[in-house]
Amino acid sequence: MEILQSGEGQLLGFRDPDENRAWVQQNKSRALVDKRMSAAEAVSRFVRDGDFLAMGGFGHVRVSMALVYELIRQKRRGLRMAGKTAVHDSDVLIAAGCVDEIEVAYTFGHELRGLSPASRRAAQSGRLKVIAEISNAGYQWRFLAGMMGLPFIPTRNMLGTDTLKKSSAKVVRDPFTGKPVCLVPAAYPDVALIHVHRCDRFGNSQIDGILVEDFELSRCARRLIVTTEKLISEEDIRREPAQTVIPYFLVDAVVEVPFGAHPTLMPQLYYSDEQHIAEWLSMSRTDEGVRQYLERYVFGVPDFAAYLEAVGGQARLRQLGRIERYEEPSITPWAQRDGKGER
Amino acid sequence: MSERPEYTPTELLAVVASRMLSDNQSVFVGTGLPLIAGMLAQRTHAPGLLLFFEAGSIGPRVPELPISVGDSRTYHQAIALSSMHDAMSLAQAGYVDVGFLGAAQIDPFGNINTTVIGSHQHPTARLPGSGGANDVASFAAKTIVILRQSARSFVPKLDFLTTPGYLDGPGARERAGLPAGTGPYRVITQLATYGFDPHSRRMTAASLHPGVTPERIRENSGFTIPLGENLPVSPVPSAEEIRLLREVIDPKGVVLSK
Numbered sequence: 001m002e003i004l005q006s007g008e009g010q011l012l013g014f015r016d017p018d019e020n021r022a023w024v025q026q027n028k029s030r031a032l033v034d035k036r037m038s039a040a041e042a043v044s045r046f047v048r049d050g051d052f053l054a055m056g057g058f059g060h061v062r063v064s065m066a067l068v069y070e071l072i073r074q075k076r077r078g079l080r081m082a083g084k085t086a087v088h089d090s091d092v093l094i095a096a097g098c099v100d101e102i103e104v105a106y107t108f109g110h111e112l113r114g115l116s117p118a119s120r121r122a123a124q125s126g127r128l129k130v131i132a133e134i135s136n137a138g139y140q141w142r143f144l145a146g147m148m149g150l151p152f153i154p155t156r157n158m159l160g161t162d163t164l165k166k167s168s169a170k171v172v173r174d175p176f177t178g179k180p181v182c183l184v185p186a187a188y189p190d191v192a193l194i195h196v197h198r199c200d201r202f203g204n205s206q207i208d209g210i211l212v213e214d215f216e217l218s219r220c221a222r223r224l225i226v227t228t229e230k231l232i233s234e235e236d237i238r239r240e241p242a243q244t245v246i247p248y249f250l251v252d253a254v255v256e257v258p259f260g261a262h263p264t265l266m267p268q269l270y271y272s273d274e275q276h277i278a279e280w281l282s283m284s285r286t287d288e289g290v291r292q293y294l295e296r297y298v299f300g301v302p303d304f305a306a307y308l309e310a311v312g313g314q315a316r317l318r319q320l321g322r323i324e325r326y327e328e329p330s331i332t333p334w335a336q337r338d339g340k341g342e343r
Numbered sequence: 344m345s346e347r348p349e350y351t352p353t354e355l356l357a358v359v360a361s362r363m364l365s366d367n368q369s370v371f372v373g374t375g376l377p378l379i380a381g382m383l384a385q386r387t388h389a390p391g392l393l394l395f396f397e398a399g400s401i402g403p404r405v406p407e408l409p410i411s412v413g414d415s416r417t418y419h420q421a422i423a424l425s426s427m428h429d430a431m432s433l434a435q436a437g438y439v440d441v442g443f444l445g446a447a448q449i450d451p452f453g454n455i456n457t458t459v460i461g462s463h464q465h466p467t468a469r470l471p472g473s474g475g476a477n478d479v480a481s482f483a484a485k486t487i488v489i490l491r492q493s494a495r496s497f498v499p500k501l502d503f504l505t506t507p508g509y510l511d512g513p514g515a516r517e518r519a520g521l522p523a524g525t526g527p528y529r530v531i532t533q534l535a536t537y538g539f540d541p542h543s544r545r546m547t548a549a550s551l552h553p554g555v556t557p558e559r560i561r562e563n564s565g566f567t568i569p570l571g572e573n574l575p576v577s578p579v580p581s582a583e584e585i586r587l588l589r590e591v592i593d594p595k596g597v598v599l600s601k
Contacts, residue, residue, distance in 0.1 A: 058398045058413035058427075085398075085413075085474065104458075109471035111374045111411045112597060123469040130469075133458060133505075136397055137431035137478035144428060156435055157481040160519030161454075162504040163473050166463060171520065180520030209418055210399035211426040267415050274410070324415060332410070335597050 004180050007167040009132025012080060012103045013052040013142075013187045014168070017149045020188050023222065028249060032234075034201045035254045039070040039227070039304060042253035046223045047076055047191050053099075054082035054143075054187075054221060055089045056194030057264065058212040059111060060272045063089050064195035064227045066260035066304040072096040073298055080131070082189060083107035084139035084213060087116070088264055088277065094119040094128050095290045096298075103132040103168075105139040113277065113334045118284035133166040134158070138184050140213050145186035146220025152183040192221030195261045196246070197269070199228045203251025204237040204244050209267030211245060218246040225253045227260040229269060257304055259317055270320035271330060276311050278333040350580045352533035353599050354588055355552055357383060358580040360443070360489050360531050368440045369393040371430075371479045374412050375598050376489045377443035378405070382592050383584060395439055397475035399425040408593045412475075431475070434482035435522070442483030444476050444506070446490040448498050451545045451566050452515075453508025453527030455480070455488060456501040463503060476506040481521050485528035492532035497564040509544035534559055536577055537568065545569075550577040 015023075037045075047053070057063040068089050071079075076098050081090055083104040090107050093099045095118035108120050122128035134142070137157050145153040158164035159171065159182055167184075174181040194214050199205035205226050207214065218224055226246065231254075237244060259266075263273035263280075283289035301307045308317065322328040350358070353376075360380035364370055366389040372378045382405050385392045393402050398413035402422035409416035418424055433439065447470055448456040457476060461467035480486045486508075490496055508527045510516055517523055530537040530546060538549040547569045548560065557570050593599045 059411045061398065061411065061413040061415075083472070104472040106471050106474035108469050112408075113410065115471070120469045124466060126465070130463075133463075133472060135473040135477035136427065136475040137435075138473075140427045140431060156520065156522055157478045158473075159481065159521050160504075160507050160510045160515065161477060162463075162501075163458070163477050163506070174520075180518075182520070209415065210413060210424045212398050212413065213427050215426055216428060265411075265415060267418065271415065272410070326406070330407070330410075332595055332597050335595070 001172040001175060003170055003172050005164070005171040007164055007169045009103070009166045009168045011168040011185060012131060013189055014185045015188045017151055017186065021149060030249050032202050032248065035203050035251060036201050037253050037255060039066050039255045039257060040074070042225045042255050043067060043070045043074050046225055046252050047071060049076055050078040050080070051190035052080045054084065054189040054192045054217055055086055056192060056214045056217060057261070059085050059087040060264040060277070061212070062195050062261050062266055063264040064193040064260060065089065065262055065264060066227050066255070066257040067193040067225060068092060069298050069304065069307060071098055072294060082139060082187070085136055087111070091116040091119045091284070092280070094122050095284055096294055099128065101129045101131045103134060104130050105134045105136045110277070110281065113281060117281065118290055132168050133163050135163060138167065138169065140216065141184050142187035143213055143216035143220045145184065146188045147216045150186060152185050154181045155184055156181065158182050187220060189217070189221040191223040191225065192217050193225050193227070194218060194246070195227045197228070198230045198232045199226055199254055200232055200234045200237050201254060202234065202248035203246065203254050204234070204248045205246035205251070206243045207245045215245055218250050223252045224250050225255065226251050227255045227257045229258055229260065229266065231256050259308055260304065262308065262311065265324070269324060270317060271323035273311065273316065273320055274331050275333050281334055350585050351599070353601060354585060355580060356489060356531055356533055357588060357599065358584050359536060359577050360487065361387065361584070362578055363487060363529060364389050364392055364441065367391040369395060369438060370441045370443055371395040371397070371434055371439045371483055372443045373445055373476065375445055377445060379408065379588070379592055379598055380443065380489070383587055386587050386591065387584060395430055395434065397427055397430055399427055399430055401425055401430065408597060431478055434479065439483045440485065442479035442486040444479060444486060444488050446488050448496055448501050449488060449490060449530060450498055450501050450508070452510060452512065453488065453530065453539060453546060454501055454504045454510065455506040455508065456503045458503040458505045460502050473505050480506045480508070482525065484525055486526065487529045487531065488527060489531045492534050492563045494563055494565045497566060499566040509539065513542065513544050534563060547571065548574055550575045552577045553579055
């Protein structure tokens with residue numbers, strides 16, 4: 001195929017599919033093994049410094065924050081991150097000094113809440129290196145290519161733009177139509193962290209609501225830690241197999257963490273904790289504020305249960321449940337105004 | 344203190360955007376004003392408007408303003424809760440009529456920057472990046488861009504071309520390999536709506552909002568926009584549209600009081 005253009009972005013997490021197949025055959029057991037463990041053990045066993053990390057969920061939706069805090073607590077360093085609409089997770093990890101490099105589809109923003117003070121500061125000072133740009137669908141299809149065991153997927157986005165120029169994609173002439181087509185390279189994250197509604201002790205997992213990219217991500221990542229709101233039995237899984245999104249042989253560790261997505265939203269269970277996110281957005285305006293935040297909510301608490309107490313305990317968590325069920329209005333404390341409609 | 348106007352410039356923007364959407368059209372929407380325009384259209388002239396969200400919700404009736412395009416408010420009474428792969432593939436295959444985007448900077452060909460101000464390597468301001476914008480503008484049959492206009496946002500040359508408009512002119516999208524017949528359709532600002540000349544693919548004025556003079560257009564653009572003769576005046580919001588915006592869609596004024 002004729003190569004018409006090569007993106008100059010760094011190629012992150014690409015592997016020859018044969019190399020990955022060999023790795024999978026050697027390292028991913030098909031045995032039904034009880035994989036339950038603590039967040040601390042899961043992170044210490046399956047996340048190494050320098051890993052290419054991808055988080056499940058989307059923005060402030062169904063993000064495994066329990067593991068994000070554990071990465072910070074265990075002082076993982078030099079992580080390279082998939083910025084695939086990585087918002088709160090990447091902001092906190094970058095601020096905590098865990099991430100050195102990122103490939104950006106959407107990062108540095110909290111959607112309607114505004115931009116991320118801490119991770120923008122890191123990018124603008126050069127402390128964080130943006131090694132490639134891509135689009136959301138582009139990242140999604142990098143995972144799809146990985147999941148399919150292919151070297152790349154042809155796509156029709158990014159063409160003609162600087163996003164492609166700074167990506168790791170290539171443009172070739174499609175041998176069927178003769179038109180230029182973009183090829184996004186497969187991505188094989190070293191580790192993915194995904195929060196789910198329910199799973200059994202082997203890792204068979206169910207997700208309610210949108211899947212975002214987690215079907216593909218769970219299948220292309222080498223190591224996968226699943227955190228779950230609830231443990232269910234293998235019989236429950238086998239009774240409704242159509243509900244299984246992630247089968248056990250993809251999963252390396254199962255961590256039961258109720259409210260493990262806090263302060264992000266867990267569909268049907270609890271809304272995002274906008275008060276807590278506003279506190280982060282306000283404190284993270286300075287490096288000192290970041291230090292205080294991490295001391296209060298990560299280093300100063302032994303585990304996620306203690307963190308939940310620190311953010312307001314059962315009263316707050318019940319309130320988030322009521323907001324998610326439309327029984328109580330949502331709040332937007334980050335949108336403070338002076339009464340004249342001005343920020 | 345002046346009296347509260349009948350409608351604010353941002354409310355006008357939302358109403359003008361909403362009226363561009365037709366019933367039984369599919370619209371791929373981003374956070375903020377694009378979503379507000381879709382919610383308003385669904386509640387007025389386009390009850391059958393089919394909303395697509397990149398995170399995977401398809402066809403919801405959004406009850407109140409979501410903070411995120413993945414927020415559970417985007418799942419309400421949806422017809423399907425799917426995945427990004429599904430939503431984006433449907434768009435790439437031709438099922439999306441209108442893509443509705445916001446922007447930080449736009450150029451005369453409708454190209455958009457949401458990545459960096461300054462150089463890519465040493466940006467003076469790092470912005471979020473493409474997100475789904477590049478995808479939506481690549482795939483949707485028509486793209487509508489909504490942004491606040493100033494000489495700083497309407498620029499002759501972007502710092503970074505995140506998302507494709509007509510690239511560098513006629514035929515450029517097709518030459519680059521983008522789906523045939525796609526491209527920017529309208530740009531809506533607080534001052535006017537713009538279209539694109541079919542021959543040059545450059546931005547031209549389509550209508551001026553009530554009370555806006557050609558001078559204000561010139562002052563608030565870094566490039567020349569042909570205004571033509573006898574430009575129409577943009578539609579004025581109805582009382583019902585303003586009521587829906589203030590009481591139902593964004594009662595807290597999260598977006599509309601900006």
